[in-house]
Amino acid sequence: MPTPEPNAITSANGAPDPDGAFMEQALSRMQEAQPANIDLLARLWFHLRPHANQPVAVAHARLDTLVALLRNHPAYAAALREHLAALFAAKKSIRLLTEAGLLPYRSFASELKRRVGYKVLPPEHDPSHLRDWLDTLITPRDREWIVESDPAVWHQLCERLQVRPLFRRDPPGVLANAIRSLAHRIAAGGLDPELLRIDPVLEEYDSPFLALHHEVDSWLRGQVDDTRQIDVLLEQCEAALERVNRRKHEVGTSIELTLLSNRLLQQMRRMRTLIGLIDGPPLPQAGADPLTEAPYAALVRLFIELVEASAERYRISSLIRDTAGRLARQISLFASQTGEHYVADTRSALARMFWSASGAG
DSSP, X not given: OOOOOGGGOBOTTSOBOTHHHHHHHHHHHHHHSOSOOHHHHHHHHHHHSOOTTOOHHHHHHHHHHHHHHHHHOHHHHHHHHHHHXXXXXXXXXXXXXXXXXXXXXXXXXXXXXHHHHHHHSOOOXXXXXXXXXXXXXXXXXXXXXXXXXXXXXXXXXXXXXXOGGGOOSSTTOHHHHHHHHHHHHHHHHHTXXXXXXXXXHHHHSOOHHHHHHHHHHHHHTTXXXXXXXXXXXXXXXHHHHHHHHHHHHHHOOOHHHHHHHHHHHHHHHHHHHHHHHHSOOSOOOTTOOGGGOTTHHHHHHHHHHHHHHHHTTTOHHHHHHHHHHHHHHXXXXXXXXXXXXXXXOSHHHHHHHHHHHHHTO
């Protein structure tokens, strides 16, 4: 099957789409420009996305053309990889990797007030932070076409860019710094007074959260060769949170405790993802199915997750939906454990249940 030319893309009305040629021009200029040219990266993204009144299928076709361009012109792939690597090195990315898509540290009321305020006075973006730069680049329409695109095409893009060498532990490893930051946050969260109130064992004996911090630090320093012990400690931390969840209905719970437990689980999942990008299997062999190869599968999932988080970072509806969903899940768990104590079919029974729940936190 012949490889499509950049200018062979057609728009919704069947006319040639010039954005394919513009993408090639941007890639060609990247070969001549200094790395981390933000304007060229933004221009490439602009010509990749669908414009007004264009279907998302147009962006999918442009993504296919971009992969074809990188396949036919290895110099384009090398230039784009250098610009992406320089972008990560030049901008602060820890907040993006450790906070985007995860529950905030603020209380629900504080976060809701903050987002309502942003409707009146939008936040000031810091161009030195990669998360803020991504927020200015990504639009709600981008989220739509990226989520609906074929993951296999993104895997092919990663293969053409040869992104594996970008993931390393040694300085200035961006992922390593994010993993270390997550280890700090997980250790601090594991010693939160709310958790210790429910499960004092976490304070009386060796805490798996602190042990995880120590093991991650040893691995990042090169004192440990593999991550098997990190996997064991992550499982122990998850078991500790599960133990807390089982005991919450006995000693009382709160919204803060529910959010804390869920945030810790999210942080541990993110840590697993980032460690997998560094400590993944060997490079995919020729002819292998990219859908089954890591770290590309994990990298694509992380990219989509970060895009979705950027699109919903300041949305009030997403905050209410996520918080209500987690609380509903906790109530369902309590109902399954305590039976009719959380069932009310009359106004008076509902009032008694509300009074009981208020007293228990």
